[in-house]
Amino acid sequence: MARKTIKVDNLARVEGEGALTVVIRDNRVQSAELRIFEPPRFFEAFLRGRAYSEAPDITARICGICPVAYQMSSVHAMEDAFGIAVGGQLRALRRLLYCGEWIESHGLHVYMLHAPDFLGYEGALEMAKDHADVVKRGLALKKAGNGLMTVIGGREVHPINVRVGGFYKAPLKRDLVEAAEALKRARDIAVDTVRWVAGFDFPDCTRDYELVSLQHPDEYPFNEGHIVSNRGLDITAHEYDQHFGEQHVPHSNALQSRKRDDGGAYLVGPLARYGLNFERLSPLAKEAARSAGLRPVCMNPYQSIVVRAVELVYACDEAIRIIEAYERPEQPLVPVVPRAGIGYGATEAPRGMIYHCYHLDHDGTILNAKIIPPTSQNQATIEEDLTAFVNAWLDLPETALRHRCEQTVRNYDPCISCATHFLDLRLDRG
Amino acid sequence: MPRVVVIGIGNRDRGDDAFGRVVAARLRGRLSGHVSLIEVDGEATALLDCLGEADSAIVIDAAVSGSDPGEIHRFDAAREPLPAAQYSLSTHGFGIAEALELARTLGTLPGRCIVYTAEARSFELGAPLSPELVLAVEEVAARVIADADQWSPAHA
Numbered sequence: 001m002a003r004k005t006i007k008v009d010n011l012a013r014v015e016g017e018g019a020l021t022v023v024i025r026d027n028r029v030q031s032a033e034l035r036i037f038e039p040p041r042f043f044e045a046f047l048r049g050r051a052y053s054e055a056p057d058i059t060a061r062i063c064g065i066c067p068v069a070y071q072m073s074s075v076h077a078m079e080d081a082f083g084i085a086v087g088g089q090l091r092a093l094r095r096l097l098y099c100g101e102w103i104e105s106h107g108l109h110v111y112m113l114h115a116p117d118f119l120g121y122e123g124a125l126e127m128a129k130d131h132a133d134v135v136k137r138g139l140a141l142k143k144a145g146n147g148l149m150t151v152i153g154g155r156e157v158h159p160i161n162v163r164v165g166g167f168y169k170a171p172l173k174r175d176l177v178e179a180a181e182a183l184k185r186a187r188d189i190a191v192d193t194v195r196w197v198a199g200f201d202f203p204d205c206t207r208d209y210e211l212v213s214l215q216h217p218d219e220y221p222f223n224e225g226h227i228v229s230n231r232g233l234d235i236t237a238h239e240y241d242q243h244f245g246e247q248h249v250p251h252s253n254a255l256q257s258r259k260r261d262d263g264g265a266y267l268v269g270p271l272a273r274y275g276l277n278f279e280r281l282s283p284l285a286k287e288a289a290r291s292a293g294l295r296p297v298c299m300n301p302y303q304s305i306v307v308r309a310v311e312l313v314y315a316c317d318e319a320i321r322i323i324e325a326y327e328r329p330e331q332p333l334v335p336v337v338p339r340a341g342i343g344y345g346a347t348e349a350p351r352g353m354i355y356h357c358y359h360l361d362h363d364g365t366i367l368n369a370k371i372i373p374p375t376s377q378n379q380a381t382i383e384e385d386l387t388a389f390v391n392a393w394l395d396l397p398e399t400a401l402r403h404r405c406e407q408t409v410r411n412y413d414p415c416i417s418c419a420t421h422f423l424d425l426r427l428d429r430g
Numbered sequence: 431m432p433r434v435v436v437i438g439i440g441n442r443d444r445g446d447d448a449f450g451r452v453v454a455a456r457l458r459g460r461l462s463g464h465v466s467l468i469e470v471d472g473e474a475t476a477l478l479d480c481l482g483e484a485d486s487a488i489v490i491d492a493a494v495s496g497s498d499p500g501e502i503h504r505f506d507a508a509r510e511p512l513p514a515a516q517y518s519l520s521t522h523g524f525g526i527a528e529a530l531e532l533a534r535t536l537g538t539l540p541g542r543c544i545v546y547t548a549e550a551r552s553f554e555l556g557a558p559l560s561p562e563l564v565l566a567v568e569e570v571a572a573r574v575i576a577d578a579d580q581w582s583p584a585h586a
Contacts, residue, residue, distance in 0.1 A: 042443075042555045042556055046556070061443055064472070108473075108475055112474070112475065123528065124528070124532060125528050125532050128536060129535055132535065132536055135532070136536065139475060139479075142475050143479060146476075
């Protein structure tokens with residue numbers, strides 16, 4: 001029997017640490033296993049016995065790329081438990097913080113991590129030798145996101161200004177207006193980015209995904225809304241555990257999420273958000289998508305780079321809109337009175353929906369914490385993609401085949417451990 | 431006034447990966463006024479930003495090169511690329527060596543750029559620095575202070 005195993009021992013250009021094994025038997029992919037080493041489990045234990053007020057700063061440390069989504073999900077869950085609603089300009093500032101994180105994260109992934117796949121480079125460094133202008137464009141985008149994070153969050157990464165109930169300090173209008181100038185330039189770059197990546201050569205690969213994301217009646221989702229799917233799911237974060245379950249798989253120390261009803265995989269992230277919320281994009285973002293030839297639903301994961309670019313346009317546009325309407329609130333937070341209970345929060349990290357649940361004592365001490373990051377939700381889908389798509393490429397030379405496998409994983413911008421780094425890829429051909 | 435930055439790199443929650451950050455913490459209040467002290471997680475473009483704003487830079491990170499744990503290396507990155515293999519274990523998707531080379535390619539590498547590394551033993555989540563690296567902290571801090579002093583306006 002012809003056997004082949006593709007192993008990627010060190011998958012570059014993913015955020016985190018992991019390994020991938022693809023087993024090939026009789027010239028068919030028999031299995032694909034993505035092993036990821038995941039820090040949220042450690043942080044869940046670390047949070048037990050801590051005060052609710054420590055959760056935003058502790059959870060922000062889970063990931064250097066998407067600290068906002070981690071900390072804000074914890075904040076929303078605490079506020080849910082305490083029965084607090086944060087509205088007006090404080091809510092707008094929170095959306096602005098997400099804009100900053102999306103611009104930073106998508107800018108990094110599109111330009112530095114994903115584009116080299118399509119242009120035939122080993123990585124951003126090799127790409128920069130031929131296309132320094134392109135890399136500078138990506139860095140400029142990322143810098144605009146950093147600038148926003150610094151003004152609202154207090155520093156570029158791991159914002160320290162966020163607390164349950166609001167912020168420690170509300171930014172001054174003039175500081176935000178200054179950041180908006182950079183955002184206007186970033187928005188132009190983002191529009192160009194959509195045009196640029198739309199011209200890449202995409203494998204003709206689509207699958208019938210179950211797309212899952214937040215959905216809000218009036219806005220493209222960041223930090224509020226129902227959890228919906230293209231197959232009729234419509235629940236609140238309170239009901240997440242009834243519909244999605246995590247299971248240990250022998251090859252990974254991360255829990256792999258699946259639907260409870262049929263055990264099926266589902267997809268979170270840009271493709272899901274876009275497909276379920278196209279109508280809520282800003283007119284400019286919609287126009288950019290249409291010009292790029294994207295339909296309102298995109299089921300080709302390789303085109304996620306185009307969708308990310310469209311989301312970059314949206315995040316810049318939305319940030320500028322929020323800043324123009326901003327009036328500094330008199331108080332940077334609403335009063336917080338802890339009480340015993342369970343709080344739930346789901347928000348949209350750049351790479352997909354993230355879910356937090358906390359059991360709290362009467363004084364706000366954390367009794368139990370559960371954190372489900374987007375990558376563990378996408379893990380089963382990534383494995384299915386590999387199984388479905390890699391068959392068509394088995395005749396490619398080994399290096400090209402390995403590259404396709406890596407690219408297939410990178411479609412998801414996986415935050416494989418949000419803390420250390422490599423994916424170990426093995427192709428087992430027997 | 432020349433802009434001098436000292437950049438401590440690492441993840442405080444990953445054992446010896448915290449080395450650069452611990453050295454940076456040790457340096458607080460001990461560097462001359464002309465030196466900026468920055469801590470970053472190691473995400474490469476953040477490092478690029480820090481480098482792009484400096485004339486002179488000192489970067490501190492943990493490394494895995496096969497040396498004994500705690501062994502200190504000093505590289506002149508302005509003169510030549512870092513031995514990349516040593517940094518394949520840098521704890522970030524796009525490593526420090528690549529970030530320095532990208533800065534060189536884009537013309538934003540500071541004219542003076544020193545990199546200090548200490549050989550890591552473990553990147554275990556939640557673990558403290560290994561004893562060998564604890565011992566290396568003060569030595570690297572002292573050498574960074576000496577380097578930065580060399581670049582002070584008084585010496586210029």
